Structure formats: structure tokens, C-alpha cells
Amino acid sequence: MNKPPIYLFGGTFNPPHQGHINLLLALQVQYHIDLITLLPNAISPLKLDKPPIANHHRINMLKLCISDYPQLCIDDFELHQTPPSYTVNTLKHFAQKHQVFFIIGYDSYLNLPKWYQLETILDLCHLIVLPRSSSNHNLYDLPKHIVQNTITQKDGPIIYETGRITCVEIPKINVSSTECRADLQNLSRESQLIIPSVLNYIREHNLYKD
Numbered sequence: 001m002n003k004p005p006i007y008l009f010g011g012t013f014n015p016p017h018q019g020h021i022n023l024l025l026a027l028q029v030q031y032h033i034d035l036i037t038l039l040p041n042a043i044s045p046l047k048l049d050k051p052p053i054a055n056h057h058r059i060n061m062l063k064l065c066i067s068d069y070p071q072l073c074i075d076d077f078e079l080h081q082t083p084p085s086y087t088v089n090t091l092k093h094f095a096q097k098h099q100v101f102f103i104i105g106y107d108s109y110l111n112l113p114k115w116y117q118l119e120t121i122l123d124l125c126h127l128i129v130l131p132r133s134s135s136n137h138n139l140y141d142l143p144k145h146i147v148q149n150t151i152t153q154k155d156g157p158i159i160y161e162t163g164r165i166t167c168v169e170i171p172k173i174n175v176s177s178t179e180c181r182a183d184l185q186n187l188s189r190e191s192q193l194i195i196p197s198v199l200n201y202i203r204e205h206n207l208y209k210d
Helices: 018-031 055-065 087-095 106-110 118-124 144-148 177-184 196-204
Strands: 005-011 036-040 072-074 099-104 125-129 150-153 165-168
Touching (some): 005 018, 005 087, 018 165, 036 055, 055 072, 087 118, 099 106, 106 125, 118 125
Parallel strands (some): 005 036, 036 072, 099 125, 125 165, 150 165
């Protein structure tokens, strides 16, 4: 019996912003994906020097961010694990019951050689790579087997195959959580990157003051 598919999109969501939502909605429409599960990280092994806002705040902001989109949901599995969050452990958990499609950004794709137990990760899921926000990219530092298993697909559906890496072609969105945090320091104007309900939550709880 085939396992049902699950589409996971991990991130710190620190804070979640409209760019996250718009990318995922475009991905769903163009590649025929019914439901995407957002997976907040605890502390990424690659970001140990920059801990995010407390978990409950990020979950609450994420709930506000997706409240109008029933095709998006949240799973807090990683937040209950002992940090740091290793993707391989998350994929082992979900692969027990699902065919896992793991959605990552292009910068994460270029950093795949740094990921803990990469070969096991590739055995557990099909990677979907979102487009890079800038046109500059370099594949020369990637291992040959990653490049050979990478394809570009213009529309869906994406057929499940472990070890396969599919780069999707959807409109690029030049928004990052780093930009949002910088934007929040400018009290003289409203942030155009964060939805109003999330912005109100940030102000109510005095987040991102420093």
C-alpha cells in the first residue's frame, strides 16, 4: 500500500511574512499540491549564533499568517525535539507514514553538502527547490551526484522519487525574514512585508526591539 504524500516546508519563520505565503500558494497552484505543512525549526545547526524569537511567539504569528489559507497547516514536531534541529531526524519521523516532499530554498540547496547525513536525507525524501531571489548562483561546488539528480520542472504534478531534486519555476519573491526584522526597526513607517495581524502581534508583545 502506498503511503500518502506530505509536503513539508521548514523554516525559522522569524517572523513569518507575506513572501512565505505567496511562494507556497504559487507552488500549490502550479504544481497541483493540495496541502503544504509548515514546519517551524527550533534552532538550525547552521544558525546557532542567531537564536530566533521564542517558539510560542513564532507559532502564534504563523497561525495568524495562514489563518485565511486552509491549504496551509502547521506541524510543531521540531519544536518538541532536543535542539539543534537536524533535518534527517525530522524526515525519519515523517517518512514512517508518508512519501515526503521536502521544500527548501535555493540557498539551502547550494548548502546541501553541509547538511548532517545528507545521503540519508536523500534516501528519505524528494526535495523541491524554490527559485533563488537573485539571478546569481553557482552549482560548481555541489557534489556531482546532487547535480545529476536535479531536474527543472515547469508545472506539476511532481512525481515522488527519493533522491530526486526538483527545481520549480514560480515567480521569485525578494523578501526575507532578515529584511522584515530590519524593517521593524523603522518605526516611522508601516512594514509592507508583514501582514497586519502579525504586525499587530509583534507590537503587542514588543518583539524584535533590538
